[in-house]
Amino acid sequence: MLRLYDTQTREVRDFVPLEEGKVGLYVCGLTVQSEPHVGHVRSAVNFDVLQRWLRYRGYDVTFIRNTTDIDDKILVKAAEEGRPWYNLAYAMKRELDKAYAELNVAPPTYEPAATGHIPEMLELIIRLVQKGHAYPAEDGSGDVYFDVRSWPAYGELTHQRIDDMEAAEDADPRGKRDPRDFALWKGWKKESEPETAAWPSPWGPGRPGWHIECSAMAGKYLGTAFDIHGGGVDLRFPHHENEQAQSRAAGHRFASYWMHNAWITTAGEKMSKSLGNSLLIPEVLKRVRGIELRYYLVAAHYRSHVEFSFDALEEAAAGFRRIENFLERAGTTERGEIPEPFAAAMDDDLGTPAAVAVLYDAVREGNRQLAAGEDATGTATTVRAMLDVLGLDPADPAWPSSGGADTKLTEAVDALVKGLLERREEARKAKDFAAADTIRDQIKAAGIEVEDTPTGPKWSLS
Template sequence: MSLRFYDTRAREVRTFTPLRAGCVSIYLCGATVQAPPHIGHIRSGVHFDILRRWLTFQGYRVTFCRNVTDIDDKIIANAEDEGIPWWEVSERNLRAFTAAYDTLGCLPPSVEPRATGHVPEMITLMRRLVDGGHAYVPEDGAGSVYFDVRSFPDYGALSNQRLDHMRAAGDTDAEQERAKRDPRDFALWKCARPGEPSWETPWGEGRPGWHLECSAMATKYLGSEFDIHAGGVDLVFPHHENEIAQSQAAGDPFARYWLHNGLLTVGGSKMSKSEGNSLLIPVILTKVRPVELRYYLGQAHYRSVLDYSDEALYEAAAAYQRLEGFLRRAQDLVGSVEPASRVPEDFAAALDDDLGVPAALAVVHGLVRDGNTALSAGDKERVAELAGQVRQTLAVLGLDPLAQPWVSGDDGGLRQIVNALVPLALEQRQAARARRDYATADEIRDRLSAAGVTVEDTPNGPRWVLSHG
């Protein structure tokens, strides 16, 4: 099967053909760093990290651009509330986002441009739009620049809306709104306000509008035309709609495929700080390990809505532990296990079909079931074969427990100590069971479990695996 994606703009699944043979360019709308990230923010990062890993495994050279919006109304408002500079809010939260991406095993982007570092590119784009009659500077706009949505006939194509049915853009204050020719026109540049950061332009001082920055940064690093533009479904309108309008009105073909991940909800409501239901990464990581949170966020299809609950999180963690446990037991039987060079055909077919991670994970769990059967039979050759396939499939998903970042050789010898002490405790447990002191045997098992060591009794004796840490 050829690689296919659901293209939001086409509203259908399309066969993927890269602009340049052997290369794929991806722009992901990244963080607006007004506050620390919750798991809804990072879901997008996990899904498109899997996309990147799958393309890389297939032999493509992937250029992955993930931007940072480091100036906007909310950043300024939060800084005012705290009585600190706007850039301090941005820097603090950018570090939190970077830590979250790293903690969940997302590969670092090829480039991570910031909006405030690309004002010259924005000015160039605005000049092209003004000169082409697609943008204007109102007489009483005091330096603002607006995009004329009626000048772009295809406006609304991405979100499948008609202009006459759209509400006002609502991206400026009341005074600025009055300066617009049409209330649906959106701000490319916002005029300076007292106490706010501003940059000089040919039309006066001000700061970037939200939409302008992404068009400027995407084309700077990926070219006037590139392969994939990705982001959350909540960005389809107005953000991505406006990106298309301003870029194509300026003469850039822009993105060829538009991929959008579904929302993460809580009790059916969108997760957001304003709703009071956001779940911050450090809070969730008190419940499960980072790799288990990655499994939870990535297990559903990227376009589906994922409704959070503790129960679903724990079920995902248990499912991952079953995969992890098989690989640990396989190592106990056959020694070191290397990833296979290929993945099963049905696994590849699942990911080729619009990044079908649920079907791909079903294949992985099937491999593990077969592997456990081989373990019970003591079939070392079959165990080694299946374990190699499990490692490679999990590597594509960023979940291989035997690879970085989930395993580290720099543990100060801690694993060697654990490997020595746990078998000693299990010997004591077996001795207690042999003398029918089941209370002591159960206490040893429970204390090991409390320490993060899961014990499984098998016909060949007890096996153990680290379930936390």
């Protein structure tokens, strides 16, 4: 049985969906204010693996990953760049989509944007006001706040007492009853915000607060109760704590399980835009391929912090190329059965490190079979099956082509090496072993390894 770590209960629990055979999964997507970096895509990759494994286990998965396309940070950055906020959000969303595609992150069932769901947010806010859990500010700002003192369970997700929490810094505190109260609706600031960033509401023009967005979108697409809510560990507080409080205060059961992936750090600090140590995806993909970056991210457990370094990334890339080399030599694109040790590792809270160890054992066995002149097809199909549920099968057509000059260069090198190998084979048939060895040495000096296999010579970059 699949078992998952629930952040709220702090234990690994048997996964029992609300409806047999079906899973509702909601993951907080990104605020599209800037280009995505490695820390951003880790969450997407981790939850992509989760939804792939759920589907492999036979579940019908409805996977929602939202986009926050209106936010304080978007407005500030757009103003700094002298462009409309919606232009910035659209452009950054395109960059994000491109990054996801480069790492074979499958599209969710739906990908709602915050600006497309203002009516649902207003409906939820009105419900909270009517139930006495929210109030309009009395300072004339047009803000509406959630009253944290009105909800005794506030803090249950992160196991905190209200009095120990820091003040919510999402709005001017003058209109709040308690500094911890958080904004559900933000009144339009005519002097500093564009008119396009305001929607009509019972409290005057304005826009939604961050937290209400996800509650409204999760409710629209998954209903008032669903199975799993995920996101980065940095979202646990205040974002997810506030989501749960406002949703349950409105009478919704909300999420049964909470899952959070850990950070990617650089120099011991969370990788983020504000630290200035971001590693943008296009820059990283100049050094490794998308499939290699994904392998690096998948090989670590989703709840483990990863200290990013290019040395570690390139070591992982070299390890993945060894897997690819075996598959090329074995010569099959078919997918077989998942071995039980791999399945057991994945069922244990998505234990990808143990699963990758099973994968490597299979590759070693396959290489032994090839070296002994045995048929390694069966092993190769098993390896492909394991790679497939991790989103790492090189034969998956979803992987983008490298395209352009890189493709032409690869094709040219392949043609040249094959030509040399043909000359070497002719020399061997003529028993001119000196000439054959000379050609092999020339190929090796160019950084290319040649291996003689039962199906003929195979080459790879050393």
